[in-house]
Amino acid sequence: MLSESGATRWGTLPPAVVASEVIAVEHRRWMPAGSGVVFVARVGTADRPLWVCTSFDELADGARDDVAARIEAVGLSVFEAHRLRDDFERMRLMFQSVLDTIPVRVFWKDLEGRYLGSNQLFAEDAAHDSPADLLGKNDYDMPWAPEAELYRADDRAVTKSGDAKVDYEEPQTTPSGTMLWLQTSKIPLRDPEG
Numbered sequence: 001m002l003s004e005s006g007a008t009r010w011g012t013l014p015p016a017v018v019a020s021e022v023i024a025v026e027h028r029r030w031m032p033a034g035s036g037v038v039f040v041a042r043v044g045t046a047d048r049p050l051w052v053c054t055s056f057d058e059l060a061d062g063a064r065d066d067v068a069a070r071i072e073a074v075g076l077s078v079f080e081a082h083r084l085r086d087d088f089e090r091m092r093l094m095f096q097s098v099l100d101t102i103p104v105r106v107f108w109k110d111l112e113g114r115y116l117g118s119n120q121l122f123a124e125d126a127a128h129d130s131p132a133d134l135l136g137k138n139d140y141d142m143p144w145a146p147e148a149e150l151y152r153a154d155d156r157a158v159t160k161s162g163d164a165k166v167d168y169e170e171p172q173t174t175p176s177g178t179m180l181w182l183q184t185s186k187i188p189l190r191d192p193e194g
Contacts, residue, residue, distance in 0.1 A: 112138075113152050154170070159188055165186045168184055
């Protein structure tokens with residue numbers, strides 16, 4: 001995104017480079033800028049443009065190709081990192097949407113018993129507005145604190161054995177203080193390192 005002042009999403013272009021000049025660059029260009037030079041290169045795609053613009057003190061003509069190649073390589077790496085981050089965010093939002101649509105409570109914890117995520121129904125059962133509100137909390141921080149040690153013992157047993165504990169009943173204290181019984185399943189999830 002370029003403006004007439006040279007402002008972009010990634011910062012402001014040097015004064016020697018205005019939006020119309022940058023848009024006209026097909027691949028790369030060195031342009032004079034005061035006592036130095038400005039290198040401009042397009043490293044994005046047609047649907048996702050990204051321009052790399054860097055200013056230098058005067059460079060010898062022979063050094064320009066080497067410097068340009070290095071700048072373009074860095075620019076492509078940055079572009080790829082932004083693309084991967086956006087792809088990951090789209091996948092994360094889709095995953096959360098699926099979790100929030102299913103009519104069961106879902107959560108996951110780390111080995112220390114801290115919540116790493118949940119769906120919306122589970123967050124609401126914990127008297128929170130959003131799954132993000134649970135991140136880093138444990139069962140002692142929840143309305144069901146009276147059952148925290150029971151839940152943590154189940155978590156440790158499942159983690160240690162590697163076997164799922166499926167369709168069993170357990171008590172839970174609600175935010176209003178009443179007791180109810182849940183049908184629960186706990187399944188160990190492992191990352192690539194085990």
